[in-house]
Amino acid sequence: MIQINQRLKKVSEYIKGDYLADIGSDHAYLPIYAIENNLTARAIAGEVIRGPFDASVKNVRAHGLESVISVELGDGLTVLKTDNAITSITICGMGGPLITKILRAGQEKLTNRPRLILQSNIQSQPIRVLLQQLNYTIVDEVLMTEKGHTYEIIVADYSPEIKNLSLLELKFGPILLSQKSELFYQKWERELTALEHILTQLNQTTHRERITEIENEIQMIKEVL
Incomplete structure (x- = not known):
């Protein structure tokens, strides 16, 4: 076997x-x-x-x-x-x-x-x-x-x-989002830390579009945490 x-x-x-x-x-x-x-x-x-x-x-x-x-x-x-x-x-x-x-x-x-x-x-x-x-x-x-x-x-x-999933359900998973296990919090807190670090490395002028994307993502993560 x-x-x-x-x-x-x-x-x-x-x-x-x-x-x-x-x-x-x-x-x-x-x-x-x-x-x-x-x-x-x-x-x-x-x-x-x-x-x-x-x-x-x-x-x-x-x-x-x-x-x-x-x-x-x-x-x-x-x-x-x-x-x-x-x-x-x-x-x-x-x-x-x-x-x-x-x-x-x-x-x-x-x-x-x-x-x-x-x-x-x-x-x-x-x-x-x-x-x-x-x-x-x-x-x-x-x-x-x-x-x-x-x-x-x-x-x-x-x-x-x-049923059409919401933006949050598409990103985090409809079932994972409803259960919010300890592992779920660990995963997205790590992701949040990583994104905030990336944000400090980007140039405010040349990376404006990417900065906006990351800021929106950070906002979504904070919303579910």
């Missing part, structure tokens, strides 16, 4: 249905774990870089799961057929803007309306904006730390009728 880190284990708790696509699979740890623990019946491990792709192929073979895990080399959701039967898509370990780019570019592959389980390292706001545009409702959000890093997990299901 494969062992995975706490971050991926938390992601695995949200896998829904019998067909998983893990995009940016990096060694295929999550698909292997999901199959071995009966969280799904079959999976695709997608990888755009040859090294991790080869490692994924090797790992799947080592666990004897070639018949149920297909390892595909390709960019984002291009590894999926348009008429796929995927029930869950996981995209983990990337920045929010990159996850957003992958989903936007491959949105025609969401025909089966799979659950989306997205774990971003930074900047989750673009993900929430796109989910709303794709008619996906956020059903859960998790903040967690591992090895000194803070991660966000966003879980979303397709919904024909969605």
Whole structure:
């Protein structure tokens, strides 16, 4: 049985249905774990870089799961057929803007309306904006730390009728904002300190636009803290 880190284990708790696509699979740890623990019946491990792709192929073979895990080399959701039967898509370990780019570019592959389980390292706001545009409702959000890093997990299901999120909900997360855990306060107090430091480094004349952006962001953070 494969062992995975706490971050991926938390992601695995949200896998829904019998067909998983893990995009940016990096060694295929999550698909292997999901199959071995009966969280799904079959999976695709997608990888755009040859090294991790080869490692994924090797790992799947080592666990004897070639018949149920297909390892595909390709960019984002291009590894999926348009008429796929995927029930869950996981995209983990990337920045929010990159996850957003992958989903936007491959949105025609969401025909089966799979659950989306997205774990971003930074900047989750673009993900929430796109989910709303794709008619996906956020059903859960998790903040967690591992090895000194803070991660966000966003879980979303397709919904024909969605509630438009406010600017604060898009930035901080509707569920995270309603719960405001100790980790939430720690994360945004760190962010506030970092922004205030950046502000002291900028030239009032040449960086006026950036200064205004940061001041607005600082104001939003202070509002929720």
